[in-house]
Amino acid sequence: xxxxxxxxxxxxxxxxxxxxxxxxxxxxxxxxxxxxxxxxxxxxxxxxxxxxxxxxxxxxxxxxxxxxxxxxxxxxxxxxxxxxxxxxxxxxxxxxxxxxxxxxxxxxxxxxxxxxxxxxxxxxxxxxxxxxxxxxxxxxxxxxxxxxxxxxxxxxxxxxxxxxxxxxxxxxxxxxxxxxxxxxxxxxxxxxxxxxxxxxxxxxxxxxxxxxxxxxxxxxxxxxxxxxxxxxxxxxxxxxxxxxxxxxxxxxxxxxxxxxxxxxxxxxxxxxxxxxxxxxxxxxxxxxxxxxxxxxxxxxxxxxxxxxxxxxxxxxxxxxxxxxxxxxxxxxxxxxxxxxxxxxxxxxxxxxxxxxxxxxxxxxxxxxxxxxxxxxxxxxxxxxxxxxxxxxxxxxxxxxxxxxxxxxxxxx
Numbered sequence: 001x002x003x004x005x006x007x008x009x010x011x012x013x014x015x016x017x018x019x020x021x022x023x024x025x026x027x028x029x030x031x032x033x034x035x036x037x038x039x040x041x042x043x044x045x046x047x048x049x050x051x052x053x054x055x056x057x058x059x060x061x062x063x064x065x066x067x068x069x070x071x072x073x074x075x076x077x078x079x080x081x082x083x084x085x086x087x088x089x090x091x092x093x094x095x096x097x098x099x100x101x102x103x104x105x106x107x108x109x110x111x112x113x114x115x116x117x118x119x120x121x122x123x124x125x126x127x128x129x130x131x132x133x134x135x136x137x138x139x140x141x142x143x144x145x146x147x148x149x150x151x152x153x154x155x156x157x158x159x160x161x162x163x164x165x166x167x168x169x170x171x172x173x174x175x176x177x178x179x180x181x182x183x184x185x186x187x188x189x190x191x192x193x194x195x196x197x198x199x200x201x202x203x204x205x206x207x208x209x210x211x212x213x214x215x216x217x218x219x220x221x222x223x224x225x226x227x228x229x230x231x232x233x234x235x236x237x238x239x240x241x242x243x244x245x246x247x248x249x250x251x252x253x254x255x256x257x258x259x260x261x262x263x264x265x266x267x268x269x270x271x272x273x274x275x276x277x278x279x280x281x282x283x284x285x286x287x288x289x290x291x292x293x294x295x296x297x298x299x300x301x302x303x304x305x306x307x308x309x310x311x312x313x314x315x316x317x318x319x320x321x322x323x324x325x326x327x328x329x330x331x332x333x334x335x336x337x338x339x340x341x342x343x344x345x346x347x348x349x350x351x352x353x354x355x356x357x358x359x360x361x362x363x364x365x366x367x368x369x370x371x372x373x374x375x376x377x378x379x380x381x382x383x384x385x386x387x388x389x390x391x392x393x394x395x396x397x398x399x400x401x402x403x404x405x406x407x408x409x410x411x412x
Contacts, residue, residue: 006048006067012055013062013184013226014236023061024217024293026050026332031072032221032324035354038362045358046071050328052220052227054289059231059280061208066182067222069153073135073180086384088119090252091175094202095123098171101246101260101267102200104128108170111162111194113154114177118142124171131166133158154181159190168196175204176253179226188240192263200245200262203233209280210255212288214406217296217332218325218380219254229284230257230276237261246270254325254383254405300333303408307339307378310402315375317402319343320388322351322363326380329404331358340378344369370396376410378402385411 011018028047036045051064104110110124115132118141124130125147132142132149139149152158162169172195181187191201206219208229226232234244245267246260310317319326322343330340337360344366345352351363369392377392379385382403389401389411401411 005046005071006065009053009062009064009066012058012060014060014232014239015055015058017055017057019057020053020055020062020064021289022064023052023054023289024220024296025052026217026220026328029221029328029331030357031067032223032327032357033072034357035351035363036357038353038355047358048222050220050222055232058235059208059229059284060235061211061227061229063220063222063225065222066225069135069182072223073153085387087252090204090250091120091123093250094120094173094175094204094258097248097258098200098202098260102171104170109166109168110171111169111173113172113174113191114180115139115142115147115149118145118147118149120173120175121147129166131162131169133162154187154190156190159194162194168199169194170196170199171202172199173202173204175202176206176256178203179205179224179228182225184226184236185239188236188242192240192242197263198266200260200267201242202258202260204250204252204256204258206253207249207255207257208232209257209283210249212284212292214255215292215295215299216254216325216405217299218329218405221324221328223324228257229280230259230273231280231284233257233259233261234277243269244273247272247276249276251383299405299408303402303404304333306402306408306410307333307335310376311339316341316372317376317378318369318372318374319361320366320377320379320392321345321381322349322356323381327357329380330356330361335359335361337361341374343380373397373399375399376402378404380404 029050030045030047048067049065053064054061109129111131112121113133115134117138121130132147133154135153139151142149172191205228208227242261243264244261248258250256250258317340319340322345340361342362342364345363352365354363379388382405403409
């Protein structure tokens with residue numbers, strides 16, 4: 001144990017093997033969504049070790065410290081999925097792909113675990129019964145949209161409530177949350193219990209392959225307990241007599257993987273599964289995994305060098321977007337308001353009026369961009385830089401953009 005708010009990981013969360021290899025240590029980082037109001041009295045902030053471990057047996061990468069869910073996902077959790085264009089498009093794509101794989105009638109129930117503001121379920125709602133499950137108050141927005149939502153964690157109690165009140169689901173989805181939940185084997189058991197015999201489970205998670213390839217150290221934070229390879233998911237589902245029937249790489253969050261799983265024998269297994277496993281074996285090699293640490297350090301130093309040269313010329317740098325990954329990058333590099341004056345968020349964001357965790361960098365409304373006119377903007381959501389640059393230029397920004405990853409650089 002590190003302290004009462006977290007526990008150390010000594011075994012693989014899927015295979016149970018204690019032979020874990022360290023891929024990267026980012027230091028002690030604060031939880032990425034524990035926000036502190038601008039102007040509030042400075043107090044101690046909790047932080048936890050952020051070390052990425054790898055299991056050669058299951059091919060799973062995982063954090064070496066599990067922080068209590070109440071710390072990471074409080075009722076006031078500020079993330080909303082409907083504010084990003086790429087996510088909205090992705091959920092439409094998920095809906096259309098799912099309909100090609102499984103026949104869903106108007107009587108069938110679709111459950112989304114970690115449903116947030118109901119963005120995904122809006123696509124199913126018109127023609128099917130839907131139910132969201134999320135522990136944060138943001139779920140009230142989904143209820144206002146007419147999407148039934150249980151505001152609680154998906155656990156044994158919630159599963160029993162669903163079975164009692166709604167019955168079993170034909171489709172269960174978990175997008176960008178399947179790696180967030182401790183005791184993944186128990187969660188798979190609960191999902192299987194809540195799913196119809198001929199139902200499917202659809203998960204989307206950060207994908208280990210692009211994380212290693214594009215040096216995405218910024219996506220390593222305590223909410224993400226695991227970084228799946230397809231091999232690791234295959235290992236996990238086989239333990240529970242489920243099989244992967246289809247797979248797709250998707251662009252969300254800088255590179256994710258969408259996986260369809262079902263009970264064995266109910267669906268034909270797509271050739272995509274075999275192709276993706278082959279691709280992994282060719283790219284997630286021991287050599288590439290070992291090189292990851294060196295690549296991260298080089299990327300960090302190169303970005304710091306760019307920022308240093310700009311600040312020595314007395315130029316101003318604003319950040320754009322305050323996603324969770326911004327907190328990791330800022331804290332890992334040791335940046336504060338002397339380097340990055342502020343971070344801009346879109347109007348209506350719950351994060352406005354707070355500091356980036358672990359710093360005094362204020363999160364402000366993007367409306368100030370016209371008035372303040374910074375020299376540079378660093379794009380923390382670099383994986384959607386084209387969308388961001390286009391929108392920002394429309395607002396009259398004439399300065400330059402800093403792209404922090406995969407290769408730190410300045411663009412016009």
